[in-house]
Every structure is written in C-alpha cells, then in structure tokens.
Amino acid sequence: MAGTRGISRFRGEQLRSQILRDRHFDENSKINENKVDIKFHNHREILEDTKVDVFVQVNNQVVQGLSSLDVTVAMASRPVATVAGEGIVTGVRLELRKQGTEDFPFIDNDGDRVYGKIRFDSTASKYFLDFFSEVGGVESVYTFASDAAAVDYRYVLRTNLSVIPVDALIQGGSGFVANATDAEAYMNLKQIMKDLYVNGTLDNDGNANLAKPLVAQISDEATARSNADTAILEDLASVLAGEGASLVGVVSDVNHSGMTVQAAITDLASRVKAAEDKVEVLQNESERFVVEAVGGETQILLPGGKKALPKTLFLSLNGSIQAPGINYAELVDGDGNVTGVSFAPETLKGADAVTGNEADVVFIWYKEVL
Structure with missing residues (x-):
C-alpha cells in the first residue's frame, strides 16, 4: 500500500485526477522552476x-x-x-x-x-x-x-x-x-552559360571557356560578312570571264538561249549582229528594173512603192546614161527619198510598126530604203 500512497501524493500535487486516463498536465498545478534544471548560462x-x-x-x-x-x-x-x-x-x-x-x-x-x-x-x-x-x-x-x-x-x-x-x-x-x-x-549565370555554350560548364577558375571572346567572334563575323559582301559586289562589277554578268541568272525564255545574263546577252548580241550584217548586205546591193515604154509616159515610179536612198539612183535610156536634172528629174517624198523619175515635158516613145521604130527602154538601178 505504500506504493499506492505515493501515487496518490504525486497525483494530487502535479497532475489532474484520473491521470491514467488523461495525459494532459493540470494547468492549475504547474511545475515550479526549482524543479527544472536548465543551464541558461551555458547555452x-x-x-x-x-x-x-x-x-x-x-x-x-x-x-x-x-x-x-x-x-x-x-x-x-x-x-x-x-x-x-x-x-x-x-x-x-x-x-x-x-x-x-x-x-x-x-x-x-x-x-x-x-x-x-x-x-x-x-x-x-x-x-x-x-x-x-x-x-x-x-x-x-x-x-x-x-x-x-x-x-x-x-x-x-x-x-x-x-x-x-x-x-x-x-x-x-x-x-x-x-x-x-x-x-x-x-x-542566371548558368542560364546565360547554356544560352552561350549550349552545354558548357562554369569552372570558377576565372579564365575564359572560349578560345576567342564573343565580342571578338562577333567582330570577326561582321568583318567576314562585310568582306564577303564586298567580294560579291566586286564579282558582279567585274568584266572578267566567269564573273560579272556570268554570275546573274535569268528566267528561261524561248526567245534567247543561256541561263545567265552574260549568256543571254551574248546570244542576243549575235542575233543583232547577224541582222545588221543582213541589212548591210541588202543596203550594199542595188535594186534594178527595166521599163519598156508604151509611149507617151512622162514619169516612171519605182515598182511596188519602193524608195531609193538619195543620190543612189542611176538611169539609162536606150543604153545611154542620163544625167539627173538635165535628162530627168527625181521625184522625192518628204524625207528626201526618191520615189521615181520625171521626163516632163518630154515623153517616152513606144514601138511604131509603120516606121519600124523600137520602143524606148529605161533601165534604173538604186539602193533601196529598208
């Protein structure tokens, strides 16, 4: 029973009644400070x-x-x-x-x-x-x-x-x-590092991780771009073979051959030259025609509405060269080109069966206006 009395005293001084069923301390019976040994000084x-x-x-x-x-x-x-x-x-x-x-x-x-x-x-x-x-x-x-x-x-x-x-x-x-x-x-530095190097590391040694600083790389790239642009401009302006117009492409067209400006120009230039040569040949060749008079004609016009270049028309009558301004007069248009000749007031003679006279024969040659 001694043990029981000890429990009773303990319960009465510090704990609520029915301690075995209630685990809370009794608020009205607090533990005195002298019962607790906390070494505040040491702490x-x-x-x-x-x-x-x-x-x-x-x-x-x-x-x-x-x-x-x-x-x-x-x-x-x-x-x-x-x-x-x-x-x-x-x-x-x-x-x-x-x-x-x-x-x-x-x-x-x-x-x-x-x-x-x-x-x-x-x-x-x-x-x-x-x-x-x-x-x-x-x-x-x-x-x-x-x-x-x-x-x-x-x-x-x-x-x-x-x-x-x-x-x-x-x-x-x-x-x-x-x-x-x-x-x-x-x-933030790690993010910048990955943005710059993709998967590099910050090794904290204070030394650069790039062989060349980004500023130098950007400057070099700008210089390289500028030099490349200058080279392109120089190539386009060049007159050397394989450069200049040879570098510029053109749209394919049935009217010319070649897929570069130079090739197309060469093709078109050759065509123009050929055409000029033909024109020159035509201009250097003389047109000729012969007229046998019917009788009574005072003028002869160039056939088919053709025109002769000034001072290129020559005329013979019955085999004799005639002089312009004396034996005949040139008929000209507003541009000075010759459209025919006039014998007025003289007339050409036709064939006469009674007298046996032959008809006048007029031979004209000239350089045609093309």
Whole structure:
C-alpha cells in the first residue's frame, strides 16, 4: 500500500485526477522552476562563442569627387574585428551599388568594377570606406566623378548568435561582398552559360571557356560578312570571264538561249549582229528594173512603192546614161527619198510598126530604203 500512497501524493500535487486516463498536465498545478534544471548560462556561452559574419547595409552615401568616405558614424563605435573577436571586418572587398538599385555596379574607364574596403585609422580613431578599381591588373585608388550617383554598400560585422544586430542581413548580402554566392545570380549565370555554350560548364577558375571572346567572334563575323559582301559586289562589277554578268541568272525564255545574263546577252548580241550584217548586205546591193515604154509616159515610179536612198539612183535610156536634172528629174517624198523619175515635158516613145521604130527602154538601178 505504500506504493499506492505515493501515487496518490504525486497525483494530487502535479497532475489532474484520473491521470491514467488523461495525459494532459493540470494547468492549475504547474511545475515550479526549482524543479527544472536548465543551464541558461551555458547555452548563452555557446551562442556567444559562436561567431558569425553578418552584413549591415548603409544607403544613399554621397561620394562625388571622393576616393575615401568617412563611415565612422555608420560603424557605431564598434571595434575592429579579430579572428576570434567581434567587431568591424576590415580589408574585405565590398561591392558598391548605385543608390536604390539591387545590382547596378559602378564601372571605371576601362570596364572594371569599382569596389570598396573598410579601413580603420587608429590615429584618428575613425573608419573609412576607401574606393578602388583595377588598372592594368593592379589595385588602384579610384576617385568618383564630381557628378557621380550616391552609393549603397554593406559592411561586414563579426558578432555572435546571441546579439545579432537588428539591422543585420543574414542572407542576401552576396551582391555586395566579393566571393559570396547568390543562388539567384548563380542560376542566371548558368542560364546565360547554356544560352552561350549550349552545354558548357562554369569552372570558377576565372579564365575564359572560349578560345576567342564573343565580342571578338562577333567582330570577326561582321568583318567576314562585310568582306564577303564586298567580294560579291566586286564579282558582279567585274568584266572578267566567269564573273560579272556570268554570275546573274535569268528566267528561261524561248526567245534567247543561256541561263545567265552574260549568256543571254551574248546570244542576243549575235542575233543583232547577224541582222545588221543582213541589212548591210541588202543596203550594199542595188535594186534594178527595166521599163519598156508604151509611149507617151512622162514619169516612171519605182515598182511596188519602193524608195531609193538619195543620190543612189542611176538611169539609162536606150543604153545611154542620163544625167539627173538635165535628162530627168527625181521625184522625192518628204524625207528626201526618191520615189521615181520625171521626163516632163518630154515623153517616152513606144514601138511604131509603120516606121519600124523600137520602143524606148529605161533601165534604173538604186539602193533601196529598208
């Protein structure tokens, strides 16, 4: 029964009745603190001994014309951090951002980023944010222009887990601190990398993965395209065989042979030359015809409405050459071409059976107007 009495006392002091059927503690019978041994001091020491670097952001700092900015007030009289001690971490490269932007850096004249480093001046007991950029691969002091935009920056504060400042940033500081990793930025870089290289890798060695930079490749391609276009234009303008018009195609047509401009021109030119030769032959050959007079004719017209070129018509009467303007007159049209001859007032004689006289015979030759 001793065991039973112990259970009764325990139930009455701390637990509700019917404990075997109800697993909840009695709200009206709380456990006293002296019954619980939690070593808060030891836990606090553990938190204090665990150091962590956090980022404290400072916004809208005017840097016009400055190579160094006094940031003592922002550091809030904190000491310089040591390896095991808390305080401001100095000498660490801090990326700068244009005021109010998430990831918009300052760039110097030759394309390098401008960054800062916290420095403590022990003589003046002040903190300074010094500005730098690389010149020829060497870290050099950078002075902002007189119209430079204000900057945002985050400095590194070494503290412990028990007293993290309320303005500290546990995450999201990678955009400001060198060598930190930002997941979103890394994924964006991976996406850009795949867009550029299809399936390349970022090996984090700082060296180019391409044998030739993209800018150089684009420039070379533009130069090659320009040279190729120039070569095409020169070929089209060339008069050498196999170039120029020989490179330009034409639509097939039954009226010419050849599938290039040069071949078609050659074909058509040969046809034109042949036609000209025929015309020249025709012009050099004389048309001739003979008329036997019936009697009483005062003029003779060229047969079939033909016309003779000026000064090319010759006429003989009964075998004797006749002189124009003396023995006959030329009949001409408005263009000066000869259409016939006139003997007026003389007339031609026909054959006379009584007298036995023969008819006049007129022989005319001329170069026809084609």
